[in-house]
Amino acid sequence: MCLTKEQWKNKKRVEILKNIEIAQNVYKMDLQVGEMVKKIQPGQFINLYCNQGQRLLPRPISICQVDEKREILTIVYGVVGKGTREFAQYQSQDKVDIIGPLGNGYDELKKEQHSILIGGGLGVPPLVELAKRLSGNVEVYLGFRSDPFLVDTFKQYTNQVYVATDDGSYGYKGTVLDLLNQKKHVKEQAMIYSCGPKPMLKNIVKWAKEKQYPIQVSLEERMACGVGACVGCVCKIQNVETGEWEYRRVCKDGPVFNGREVVWDE
Amino acid sequence: MNSKITIAGVEFKNPVMTASGTFGSGREYGEYMDLNQLGAVVVKGVAITPWKGNPAPRIAETYGGMLNSVGLQNPGVEAFIENDIPFLRQYDTKIIVNIAGRTIEEYCQVAERLGEVDVDLLELNISCPNVKEGGVAFGTDPFMVEKVTKEVKKYSKQPLIVKLSPNVTDITEMARAAESGGADGLSLINTLLGMAIDIYRRKPVLAMKVGGFSGPAIKPVALRMVYQVNKAVNLPIIGMGGIMTGEDAIEFIMAGATGVAVGTAHFNNPRASLEVVEGIQKYMDTYGVKDLAEIRGII
Ligand SMILES: Cc1cc2nc3c(=O)[nH]c(=O)nc-3n(C[C@H](O)[C@H](O)[C@H](O)COP(=O)(O)OP(=O)(O)OC[C@H]3O[C@@H](n4cnc5c(N)ncnc54)[C@H](O)[C@@H]3O)c2cc1C
Ligand SMILES: Cc1cc2nc3c(=O)[nH]c(=O)nc-3n(C[C@H](O)[C@H](O)[C@H](O)COP(=O)(O)O)c2cc1C
Ligand code: FES
Numbered sequence: 001m002c003l004t005k006e007q008w009k010n011k012k013r014v015e016i017l018k019n020i021e022i023a024q025n026v027y028k029m030d031l032q033v034g035e036m037v038k039k040i041q042p043g044q045f046i047n048l049y050c051n052q053g054q055r056l057l058p059r060p061i062s063i064c065q066v067d068e069k070r071e072i073l074t075i076v077y078g079v080v081g082k083g084t085r086e087f088a089q090y091q092s093q094d095k096v097d098i099i100g101p102l103g104n105g106y107d108e109l110k111k112e113q114h115s116i117l118i119g120g121g122l123g124v125p126p127l128v129e130l131a132k133r134l135s136g137n138v139e140v141y142l143g144f145r146s147d148p149f150l151v152d153t154f155k156q157y158t159n160q161v162y163v164a165t166d167d168g169s170y171g172y173k174g175t176v177l178d179l180l181n182q183k184k185h186v187k188e189q190a191m192i193y194s195c196g197p198k199p200m201l202k203n204i205v206k207w208a209k210e211k212q213y214p215i216q217v218s219l220e221e222r223m224a225c226g227v228g229a230c231v232g233c234v235c236k237i238q239n240v241e242t243g244e245w246e247y248r249r250v251c252k253d254g255p256v257f258n259g260r261e262v263v264w265d266e
Numbered sequence: 267m268n269s270k271i272t273i274a275g276v277e278f279k280n281p282v283m284t285a286s287g288t289f290g291s292g293r294e295y296g297e298y299m300d301l302n303q304l305g306a307v308v309v310k311g312v313a314i315t316p317w318k319g320n321p322a323p324r325i326a327e328t329y330g331g332m333l334n335s336v337g338l339q340n341p342g343v344e345a346f347i348e349n350d351i352p353f354l355r356q357y358d359t360k361i362i363v364n365i366a367g368r369t370i371e372e373y374c375q376v377a378e379r380l381g382e383v384d385v386d387l388l389e390l391n392i393s394c395p396n397v398k399e400g401g402v403a404f405g406t407d408p409f410m411v412e413k414v415t416k417e418v419k420k421y422s423k424q425p426l427i428v429k430l431s432p433n434v435t436d437i438t439e440m441a442r443a444a445e446s447g448g449a450d451g452l453s454l455i456n457t458l459l460g461m462a463i464d465i466y467r468r469k470p471v472l473a474m475k476v477g478g479f480s481g482p483a484i485k486p487v488a489l490r491m492v493y494q495v496n497k498a499v500n501l502p503i504i505g506m507g508g509i510m511t512g513e514d515a516i517e518f519i520m521a522g523a524t525g526v527a528v529g530t531a532h533f534n535n536p537r538a539s540l541e542v543v544e545g546i547q548k549y550m551d552t553y554g555v556k557d558l559a560e561i562r563g564i565i
Pocket of ligand 1: 045057058059060061062063075076077078079080081082083084085122125126219220221222223250255326327
């Protein structure tokens with residue numbers, strides 16, 4: 001049970017290879033992480049610590065993509081506050097502390113011949129590595145407010161990539177759900193994988209339930225430890241046995257949950 | 267060099283403990299460090315029945331610190347005994363159980379139940395700012411502090427540490443009340459009540475609006491309180507509040523603490539408490555301190 005010295009995980013100081021703006025206020029950062037790339041499951045995240053010491057808490061950021069051969073881990077993040085503003089200023093060759101991979105990623109059902117990936121805004125990045133690894137028929141639906149990103153990356157893995165923007169500046173004008181409803185999904189079976197803002201996820205789950213598709217969603221919550229110790233990052237999950245909801249930790253029990261078990265607050 | 271300490275007759279291999287609620291029952295951070303190196307693991311607050319805790323968001327970051335409003339979510343004492351004690355007993359470290367309650371009876375029930383199992387000390391949490399009943403309501407009135415200490419003491423087999431709230435005008439008054447109630451030691455400080463507002467959403471960041479403020483930003487307040495309490499009572503003190511390094515811990519020891527607990531620092535560095543152990547050792551080696559008693563309370 002007790003681990004030996006070599007087995008202890010630790011904060012790791014890694015080099016930034018590249019940090020570039022790929023859409024308005026959205027950055028893509030490549031990190032030289034070493035061996036860690038081998039253990040990654042799509043949907044998992046890393047804790048990225050700020051170099052500015054007064055910002056104590058790590059920022060949880062999903063793993064967007066890994067390059068196993070070159071041991072590179074890519075993240076894509078939006079500049080939304082103090083920490084991500086700091087990240088945006090990092091240059092290549094700067095160093096950052098990370099821990100990970102953390103959490104439970106998406107269950108890749110190998111037998112599943114048909115997968116539908118649905119991402120909204122900053123929920124799009126974690127679906128990239130998933131799209132890369134899934135085999136069979138993979139459809140990707142992406143929703144953005146206006147300036148889309150990662151669309152071409154998805155196109156490397158499937159030719160079924162559909163994009164919606166709120167202002168119609170790219171692809172379909174409307175929400176990703178409107179776009180989904182435009183398509184006729186006649187396949188008997190499909191696994192839905194989704195990540196995005198809560199209101200979107202709630203609607204996608206409703207849609208999936210109507211179609212009787214199983215659905216996995218990735219949730220976000222404010223975190224402190226990111227490893228399951230502080231119970232800070234909870235979401236409401238239905239306990240299938242008792243029928244009652246209970247608080248579960250997004251960082252440790254998730255961030256990916258069975259969409260049907262998530263209890264959405266109004 | 268001897269960094270051993272004794273609190274209420276229990277010997278600890280070093281003074282460094284984990285602050286309750288920041289370290290679960292050690293399982294998660296046990297993947298990042300050797301728990302055998304810690305003086306004690308102080309576990310998350312345990313109540314007689316499971317508590318759901320507060321709605322999210324429960325966490326907010328502030329300059330040099332953070333707020334939490336977890337609200338003592340815990341699986342109840344039975345689940346704790348079944349799952350966590352066997353896990354912790356694999357390690358050569360002391361177990362301190364932080365106990366929570368809504369009423370004096372509930373505190374007593376938890377203490378009594380824990381009397382039947384193998385744990386080393388109890389820490390009575392009468393200072394949680396995140397629950398309406400119990401918690402801080404007991405910890406801010408000297409009459410209640412004495413009463414709850416006295417009652418729980420009757421039911422506890424293990425030594426009883428009382429954890430004090432800093433959200434009072436005069437902390438020494440609470441310390442004296444706990445001493446009169448028969449406490450075997452004190453730990454301080456719990457979190458300060460604080461707040462953060464999201465000006466873009468025009469709402470408090472925390473769902474509960476207010477929460478407990480912790481981290482290096484509170485260290486001067488915590489240190490001052492340990493110093494004052496050490497002058498006021500004759501009980502061993504476990505000092506905490508913003509400890510990030512061995513040097514921070516030495517400050518608390520000089521202010522009068524026997525043990526020190528590391529909490530929020532883990533969120534910034536999963537190995538923080540071990541680094542505090544190493545930092546204390548290094549200070550002792552460098553400055554020729556043979557026993558921590560030489561510097562304890564010298565201020
Ligand atoms: C599992 C997980 C995966 C994520 N993956 C991505 C991703 O791939 N790309 C991306 O752009 N964003 C992602 N996020 C959201 C990202 O963590 C926040 O945008 C980021 O923490 C904001 O930090 P800040 O310092 O800029 O914001 P500030 O508002 O200054 O941050 C203050 C505090 O609040 C926390 N916080 C603020 N917003 C969020 C949020 N939405 N979710 C969680 N914590 C928050 C911060 O971590 C910090 O502790 C993810 C969140 C989670 C929980
Ligand atoms: C997320 C979190 C949860 C906490 N839960 C508890 C608890 O269950 N019982 C308790 O007595 N104190 C609890 N505390 C308070 C800490 O044990 C400690 O007293 C306080 O955080 C100050 O130390 P620090 O600045 O090193 O974190 C909690 C603190 C945090 C940050
Ligand atoms: S962030 Fe601490 S339990 Fe999830």
